[in-house]
Amino acid sequence: MKHIYLLLLGCGLGLNAFAQESLEALVEKETVKTHEPVIATYKSTRLIQGHSPETLKKRELDFRVAHHFGDLGGEFGGPKTFFGLDNSADVRIAFEYGVTDRIMVGIGRTKGSGSLTQLYEGLAKYKVLAQTTDDHMPVTVTLFGNAVVSGMTSSTTVSDASYFGKFSDRMSYTGQVIIARKFSRNVSLTLLPTLVHRNRVGYKDQNDIFALGGGGRVKFTKRLGLLLEYYYPFRSQESKDYFKSQGRELYNPLAVGVEWETGGHVFHLNFGNSTAILENQFIPETSSSWLQGQFRWGFNISRRFSL
């Protein structure tokens, strides 16, 4: 009987040791194979006015309202327009939806601020690569694209950009690669190579405009952060000179935002020189300058629903 007990104990120990070994191997295997994705590079799907690398979660519906007011200072600002609040430069209302954790689509209506107005937008965003905590993947890469159609009445002047000879003249597109890295809990930086294509443009304007954007977030405290976003559109000198000769100088869009996290909500206080909200317009058509007081307050309201 004693021998049987010893035998059973021996077997049990052996099994125990085996189990421990296999658990260790499993844990080791897991840590080797699973590269944890970095979360919350940014709080929202938008940096300030352009896109961030974030996408919605699967089956998440985001109802968004964006607003840009009139000039804070300069000729059209000051107390007479209550620092631009009397005028809405651009407004966007949109529904965006997470098809998977990495793919989101959306539809939106934007007032438009530029040569075209009454804009209907369809967008798609796909997170191709996600940054991992172990730096196996050092950056997050997201692709963004939209197609925009204008519903406005065609101009009767052929030289206007808003003259539509055919339906496709109303269309414009944006394609963007969003490359982002969260360097630490407090610093996230993003590079935004962007191509804007407009099917029909005004005289001496460019159908294709490539722009390099950059932006980021620096958190000063646990709750307070500073956001920055800037685009440099590569427009030909000839085109720039022509617009200047017409009294319409073009500027590079620069936006600054303060992010304040209150626990339940994240408040953004944004200021930028571009009047338009959509990339299709604010990258090629920003004609207001920070230095002339032509910057404005803007805000995004986002309400997410889990379906």
Next chain:
Amino acid sequence: MKKPMRATLLPFVLLLFMYSCTAEQAPAPEPGIPPTACDTAVITSTYIMTTISTRCTNGACHKGTGNFVVSDFSTLEKLKTYLNANEALFRERVTSANADMPPRGKLSEGMRDSINCWLNHGMPD
């Protein structure tokens, strides 16, 4: 999204984009009046009111009713009253490069120049 659906949808969307993607540049505009022409140009209130009545008060808008009690352009006097108080706002929304009024398409460049010129001259009759 199921894979077969994605596989069908994506090429379709790409084809649609490729089909609808064109590139056209508008012809050169007709030479407008040089900026200094405003010094000698005679722009009358009647001329401005013709445009206001066809573009601003012809529909339901700016007749002094409903939402348009303040921005009432139904008569020259009322238009001037509004402009005396809100000239900067009017210029930004109607005659500036970023104009968003009238909502169905801004006025022609020539007309915007004329309105600016009329305002610069102090809205002469």
